[in-house]
Amino acid sequence: MKQKLTNNLSSNLSLRILSIFLASCLWVFVINTDDPITTRTFTNMEVKIIHTEVLDSLNQTYQITEGEKITFSIKGKKTIVDKLKKSDFTVTADLSELSSVNAVPIKIQAKKYADEIEIIYGNEKTLKLEIEDLQQAQVPVVAETTGEPKSGYTVGKKTTNPNLVNIKGPVSIVKRIKQVKVLVAVDGISKDMVTKVRPVCYDSDGIEVDQSRISMDVNTIKVKIAVWKSKKLPLSIETTGEPADGYTVGTIDYEPKYIYVTGESRDLSDLSEINLPAIDIDGKKSTVEESINLDSITLPEGISLAQQEKEIMVKVNIDKLSEKDLTISDKDIQILNNSHQYKVEFVDSAIQIHMTGLTSSLKQATLDNLKPRIDIGELEPGEHNVSVILEEISNVKISGDRTIKIIVEEENSQTEED
Known part of the structure; x- marks a missing residue:
């Protein structure tokens, strides 16, 4: 009887253990069915760099070469995993842990449910950096304009405040920066303007330099643009020297005939023409062509060029001389200023000119x-040698003796003698 009771008790215990085991399995099955373990992936999570003062103390800076954004996964119960967002995690790289190969471990931390999830790192486990010394430099500011002012006006003096800016950044970038420009649009303006403009850095080739890794001591530059009136002035050109014997200066052609200059009104009012440098024709026998750079012209103080063209093309024609003889008869000579009504008799009947x-x-x-003529206004009665006056003919040289002998008499002198 005792043995039978013992067997029953053992059988009941086994059943109870089996029941507990089956119940546990059922519970696990139910739990896993209702709230299973799941995995979720987050992509393009930006790595926040902390303790940058480590490099600041060494006067250094960094540039990320690899690991700026990472991908990672989390594993946990579905009810928890589904609640988590990107903002529930911090992804950091501590520069105080910078290695000798310029790499920093990336750490991912959950702001909540940290004990109930597993963080699974992706391929990006370290942030790789390029470390570079910092440099400071003072760079000049240059104001430039775009567009054109109103007709009859031009851009005058351009001033900036400040005229130098302090730049700080990686050596490789700062050493490229040769100029800071501020661009101002002047379309249609007819009076001075003042504006504020964001400065832009350029290298020696005029290429814009990326400013994302540099800092300036100013964010904007104050620019004043003076607007001046412009004036159209004719050009004047002369020659120096003499052509070879038997040759002379012909026409002088040049383009443009006018240029525009600019300046303040009081300075412009005194200008009527612009004199170009003389063209040397000494000893020349053929056409002389030269190009005159307007930048070489000395303009009055306060006056500057207001046009794009910088070259004046000049052509001085050197022509071979021809010759001509002409006889001027006394009958062709007009008598001027005979206010006393003198009688004039030509002793010489003609003159010869070459x-x-x-x-x-x-x-x-x-x-x-x-128009040959003589002037007797200052003559008294008597015999005189007078010069025949001739009009000048352009590009003609007259030689020969122009003197002619005349006798001046009073009109009634012959009657009195009789």
């Missing part, structure tokens, strides 16, 4: 154009 010049010019050297 002319040299361009063929085209010599054709103009006619009696009608030369």
